[in-house]
Amino acid sequence: MTVEEMVKLRLPEWQALEADVAWLRRPTFDRRDPRRILDFSRRYRSACSDLALATAQRYPAETTDYLQQLVADAHSQLYRTESFSLLDWVRSLVVVVPHRVVTDPCFWIALGLFWSLFLGAGAATVLRPSYAVDLVGASTLATMEEMYSRPVSENSNDLQRSTMTGFYVFNNAGIGLRAFAGGILGGVGSLVILAFNAIHLGAVFGHMLTSPQRANFVEFVTAHGPFELTAVVLSAAAGLRLGWALLDTRGWSRLESLQRTAPEALATAGLATVLFILAAFIEGFVSPSTLPYATKAGVAVATAAALGFYFLLPLLLFGTGKGAHRHDA
Amino acid sequence: MPSDFSAANVPSVPGLPGRSAPLDTSLVLVSPENIAFEYRLAGPAPRALAFLIDLLLLGLLALAAGLFVGFVGQGSLAGFYLAGLFFLWWGGNAAVEVLANGQTPGKRALGIRVVSHDGLSINVSQSILRNLLRAVDLAPPLFPGVVSMVVTPRLQRLGDLASGTIVVVDRRAADAAPPVVDNGPNFIADMVPAGFVPPLALVEALADYVGRRRVLGPARRQEVAAIAAARLVAAWGTPPARDDDALLCAVYERATSEPAR
Numbered sequence: 001m002t003v004e005e006m007v008k009l010r011l012p013e014w015q016a017l018e019a020d021v022a023w024l025r026r027p028t029f030d031r032r033d034p035r036r037i038l039d040f041s042r043r044y045r046s047a048c049s050d051l052a053l054a055t056a057q058r059y060p061a062e063t064t065d066y067l068q069q070l071v072a073d074a075h076s077q078l079y080r081t082e083s084f085s086l087l088d089w090v091r092s093l094v095v096v097v098p099h100r101v102v103t104d105p106c107f108w109i110a111l112g113l114f115w116s117l118f119l120g121a122g123a124a125t126v127l128r129p130s131y132a133v134d135l136v137g138a139s140t141l142a143t144m145e146e147m148y149s150r151p152v153s154e155n156s157n158d159l160q161r162s163t164m165t166g167f168y169v170f171n172n173a174g175i176g177l178r179a180f181a182g183g184i185l186g187g188v189g190s191l192v193i194l195a196f197n198a199i200h201l202g203a204v205f206g207h208m209l210t211s212p213q214r215a216n217f218v219e220f221v222t223a224h225g226p227f228e229l230t231a232v233v234l235s236a237a238a239g240l241r242l243g244w245a246l247l248d249t250r251g252w253s254r255l256e257s258l259q260r261t262a263p264e265a266l267a268t269a270g271l272a273t274v275l276f277i278l279a280a281f282i283e284g285f286v287s288p289s290t291l292p293y294a295t296k297a298g299v300a301v302a303t304a305a306a307l308g309f310y311f312l313l314p315l316l317l318f319g320t321g322k323g324a325h326r327h328d329a
Numbered sequence: 330m331p332s333d334f335s336a337a338n339v340p341s342v343p344g345l346p347g348r349s350a351p352l353d354t355s356l357v358l359v360s361p362e363n364i365a366f367e368y369r370l371a372g373p374a375p376r377a378l379a380f381l382i383d384l385l386l387l388g389l390l391a392l393a394a395g396l397f398v399g400f401v402g403q404g405s406l407a408g409f410y411l412a413g414l415f416f417l418w419w420g421g422n423a424a425v426e427v428l429a430n431g432q433t434p435g436k437r438a439l440g441i442r443v444v445s446h447d448g449l450s451i452n453v454s455q456s457i458l459r460n461l462l463r464a465v466d467l468a469p470p471l472f473p474g475v476v477s478m479v480v481t482p483r484l485q486r487l488g489d490l491a492s493g494t495i496v497v498v499d500r501r502a503a504d505a506a507p508p509v510v511d512n513g514p515n516f517i518a519d520m521v522p523a524g525f526v527p528p529l530a531l532v533e534a535l536a537d538y539v540g541r542r543r544v545l546g547p548a549r550r551q552e553v554a555a556i557a558a559a560r561l562v563a564a565w566g567t568p569p570a571r572d573d574d575a576l577l578c579a580v581y582e583r584a585t586s587e588p589a590r
Contacts, residue, residue, distance in 0.1 A: 002586050003539070003585050044362075058536045059536060060536045060537065062540045068367055071360075072368070076431075076442070076444070077430075079361075079449045161408075162407070162409070165408050166410060166412040166415075167408075169411065174418075181462050181463075182464075184473075189465065242491065255490060258491050259491065259492070262454075262458055262493075263454050269461070280412075284408070
């Protein structure tokens with residue numbers, strides 16, 4: 001059979017495959033005709049063998065190019081984006097991620113760095129108040145003092161609370177994701193953002209705790225503190241894990257190591273985002289509310305206890321074994 | 330055999346033995362059907378344009394939603410607006426990429442597509458990761474993503490490297506005309522010596538000739554064909570052909586014909 005005869009013979013099938021691809025490309029939420037899908041996969045396989053023949057037999061470039069494109073089109077429809085199961089993600093977030101986080105040195109490094117810089121900057125500011133001006137600037141401190149000069153529940157209606165909740169999601173969770181993304185630069189970006197926030201927050205805390213606005217300030221920051229500060233640490237820990245994969249490759253190539261670690265780090269960043277959003281709701285609706293301080297402190301204790309439970313329970317169940325979670329993953 | 334036709338020392342493409350690798354930004358991947366096909370990588374220019382289009386659409390969407398919140402909701406929806414903006418900014422592209430099989434509106438407009446480096450469609454976590462890491466890729470003053478695209482062979486930014494994705498030109502078979510092959514006259518097939526097996530490089534050259542001869546006039550065909558035909562008959566030691574075009578067609582048909590099935 002000559003090339004000419006072959007092309008003439010197969011062209012109707014190829015054009016039918018082209019029509020199938022166009023049909024599959026059209027977004028639809030209806031169930032598709034299963035018979036046509038079977039026809040499509042059969043036509044795809046035969047186009048594959050036609051392409052193999054055309055390549056091996058050196059068909060004219062026009063024909064092989066056409067077949068290349070046809071096969072690539074059909075291939076991208078046959079192997080579409082895999083669907084994902086929300087249930088699997090939730091299960092991973094409840095069981096796999098907390099265990100992986102607490103057995104990961106990156107988490108403890110981020111936690112230690114954050115708290116030591118936070119407490120260090122706070123203590124330094126308490127001991128010598130001029131540090132606060134050096135660290136965060138006089139205008140920021142003046143704004144903070146102005147903000148907390150009245151009880152936080154005054155001038156705060158439901159509209160402002162929902163608006164501020166949205167703002168906290170946008171701003172704080174955004175900082176968290178930036179801290180995670182910065183990890184791709186060998187972890188340096190995450191460390192810089194983490195250290196900056198720790199020192200800034202520490203200085204503001206140290207300054208406000210020695211100022212006359214102390215009571216209003218404490219009343220506001222108590223309730224959402226546990227979730228928000230943990231979320232900052234988790235974001236940086238996720239970025240650090242990404243950056244560390246570039247340095248300690250465990251025998252893979254650097255690229256391979258990065259790509260194998262990325263889904264794990266991404267899950268931790270996802271957990272941080274969930275915590276940021278929960279913290280935003282507390283910060284928006286509980287912290288500035290008229291509830292008594294005891295209730296706000298109760299929320300802080302409860303959220304801290306929930307975090308302890310969440311992270312330590314899988315540790316008690318599975319131990320510190322490095323590979324324990326991999327069977328679930 | 331004249332050495333002009335030898336295919337020696339030509340680097341071959343995996344999956345396409347004997348075919349020389351083009352010096353180009355293309356990538357050959359092997360599918361599960363054991364078929365190799367070529368992807369053309371999308372360069373920084375179309376990708377930047379696609380990003381700008383997406384950014385513009387995002388801005389228009391945010392503006393429209395902002396006007397709606399401001400005028401219709403009288404500001405009461407501002408919290409939802411800001412939270413929505415967060416998800417749109419960080420996750421909007423990822424959601425569209427997953428739903429539209431690797432294409433955002435900007436990518437669709439520029440005819441490019443994100444695929445996994447093994448040629449399969451990207452999955453949810455790959456898409457989220459590569460879009461989160463854009464924050465670093467576009468961080469001034471160094472723009473690490475642009476640097477990364479220039480120095481990596483597959484034109485990947487950092488988000489692509491971490492998630493194992495590439496951006497390719499989305500060619501469509503429908504854009505190419507269906508092939509018309511005209512094998513040409515074959516009346517002097519017996520001029521080709523019985524034992525003659527044309528080398529691959531010659532068959533490839535003849536494939537190009539046969540593929541294009543239908544757009545040439547009769548005189549031009551003879552003129553083009555005469556060059557190769559003269560060398561062939563010299564190598565065979567036979568008298569010159571009366572019709573050089575027909576001779577080349579006959580050689581090509583000898584090389585490519587399968588026994589009838």
